[in-house]
Amino acid sequence: MERAGWAGCYNSVTMDPVVARLADRFLHHPVWVSAATSIAEGASSQVFFSHLDSEWHLLRREGRSLLIEGPSPDPDFGFCFTPASIERIFSVPDDAHIADFAIELFECITSEDPETKIDFRVHAPFSQLLKRGYVKLLLRGGPRVMQYAARHGVRTLSDLRRLLKEARSEDPVKVLKDIQAR
Numbered sequence: 001m002e003r004a005g006w007a008g009c010y011n012s013v014t015m016d017p018v019v020a021r022l023a024d025r026f027l028h029h030p031v032w033v034s035a036a037t038s039i040a041e042g043a044s045s046q047v048f049f050s051h052l053d054s055e056w057h058l059l060r061r062e063g064r065s066l067l068i069e070g071p072s073p074d075p076d077f078g079f080c081f082t083p084a085s086i087e088r089i090f091s092v093p094d095d096a097h098i099a100d101f102a103i104e105l106f107e108c109i110t111s112e113d114p115e116t117k118i119d120f121r122v123h124a125p126f127s128q129l130l131k132r133g134y135v136k137l138l139l140r141g142g143p144r145v146m147q148y149a150a151r152h153g154v155r156t157l158s159d160l161r162r163l164l165k166e167a168r169s170e171d172p173v174k175v176l177k178d179i180q181a182r
Helices: 002-010 017-028 030-036 083-090 098-110 126-131 134-140 142-151 157-169 172-181
Strands: 044-049 055-061 064-069 077-081 119-122
Touching: 017 030, 017 064, 017 083, 030 064, 030 098, 077 083, 083 098, 098 134, 098 142, 119 157, 126 134, 126 157, 134 142, 134 157
Parallel strands: 044 077
Antiparallel strands: 044 055, 055 064, 077 119
């Protein structure tokens, strides 16, 4: 059954065009492929699209990031993308740094505009996120990602851990706004 999901990753003729473009970006965009090397084999995230009724998941398998139809058995995060949020992320120039994509993703997550907002949830505990390479990926974003985080109240690894722990039980955007207000 999962093989059918794999086939969907490569068969853009039968796949929704928005999903197909995102799947292709994960598989072929040099910056996205490079960024994903920080993430552990088997790591996955739950993925929804606002214009579709089906559930998908992003899975690291055999060194690739596969967007597969069906639920994730053990998601680290949950995302719900709108078509406009995907276009906004795609607007980052192809030769940009990992930081540019990360900041645009964070901007969409915290956006007040329902058209470009990415709904985001944290499912895994901090220890699992650390083991699976997500903190390493943030660090690869370099000073610009760290400056962005600091402007939003996340200055230390302890702040990040607290944000992620609180976000597991609440809306992460609300938690971030509460941290900013402190």
